[in-house]
Amino acid sequence: MLRTAFTTLLVVSYLARAYAQTWCGKNYMAGSPVIPPGGQFPISATSSSPLLAFRCAPAIKPYLPEDVPTLSSFIIDTPITKSEITGAAPISLPGHGSLGSVAVTVSVDGRSLATGVVPLNATKFELPFSLAGFSPRAEAYNVTCTAEYSSSSLSKPQQFSTGAALSLLPDPPAGRSVTKMDLRTGALLAKPATGNGGSYETVFPIGFYTNFAGYLDSNLTLLNVLKEQGFTVHPVPTFDNLTALDLILDRMQELGLYLMYDMRWTYMNDTAVTEEVNRIKNRPNLLLWYTGDEPDGTSDPLNATSHAYDLIYSLDGYHPVSLVLNCEDYFWTQYTSGSDIVMQDTYMISNNVTFSNQWETPCTLDYGCCGCDDCKGNFEDISTRMDDFAERLWDNGWDRTKAVWTVPQAFGNDTYWTRQPTGKEYIVQAVLGINHGGLGVVAWNDPTTPEIKASASALALALPTMQDFILSPSASFAHVSSGQVDVGVWTVGARSLVLATNLNYAEATLPLASVPGVEGKSVQQVFDSGASFAGGKFVFESTGTGGFIVS
Structure with missing residues (x-):
């Protein structure tokens, strides 16, 4: 009886979806039935x-x-939790006093690479190892990591085990770039985009999804301006004119502009992906690949992104793969599995997030589309989305191997959005994303307003100074929120970067003394979007933001 009822429900659900448009799995057109979309991330x-x-x-x-000649390291994390997340196993801790430590061994095929004693609840504890004796190959080496825990209350030690992948690739063909990921931070490492040599440096991508047709393909001098403004370039397909595309990519290389190559319209076509990857992969300014553009919104096949990911790695392997997700919570794990970098695009400025002005329907957890899925219509929608993505990475055991980027809203006067953001609103979005773990900022889209472009450029030109803190493996990070002023603090040695943004549409202040762990008599402002420091306080205009180095 129950099975028959369940089968009937599935048939009704399938037929309802077959005859209704959906976004994030939700029906949204007037008259369509309300059917829970499913696909929610499980609560541990x-x-x-x-x-x-x-x-x-x-x-x-x-x-x-x-x-190979340089000593490297394995990163060991030993968090104690009560959440039954991926890989978490019971441990018999003492009732009081120090938690103790574990003896860790890292090995490949029975060969020990690294050993050491690691404190419990440690983060980013590094055990050195040597690559000597490993042969470069396309296939990653399977790594086994074991931990042994002993205490006076245990009759025998407890054993814990997990796995990892060690990638040692052959030298790429001459001229091909390589983008590495520093898994201590999630940051990208790349050589200069000109292809003229140089050392690997940390890269904090900032820029826009940039229109190809009618914009980049019509005026190569635009690239000179984008370079001066400090941006990474993400051309938006379709690339119907390959001659124009080659001219643009050649000019980007001459200028030293990194390329994010977009396959949004072709990533589910193996033939097209193969052709595009083979055509682009040898360009020295290629930073990364981009596949699904909101695949969760359009309900692409659940294995589509991971299939494309595997195909791209089989064809290249020297550059990470990225995508963007639009939904708050719709088959997140399945789509994110096909990425090294997952981006979120929470567009919450100037739209009614509870009632759709396009479809004349309400927007709820189970129904409707208002341009910002399950949003409340405030800046905190962005930080909540960033935090949720980071938490899901941690729950899945992906927090070391995948990174999160943010996509600010740089458009308006369109469908759900009644106006363009201001320049300061763009900055609030971008900095809020950075303060909540974002390691790249790519706004939708260019061309945009001169005000937004000027604000974005000011942030991009300030980032080289700030990224020395944000992307430093040795930085300690703290987050502070006070009266809707959101603050990120990165401390390296005796200096701290304080990146603070005011989410209020009114003036606000924040005493330096209220920022834990930051003391000093020297405060140097390195970024200004309507903020200052005076009298021991950070002072903010409405939606003002500032970056300060405190020594």
């Missing part, structure tokens, strides 16, 4: 006793033969 059960979520990863992905 809570354990009554402590668990060890033991994890390890190599510091860099991928390594190259040039890295």
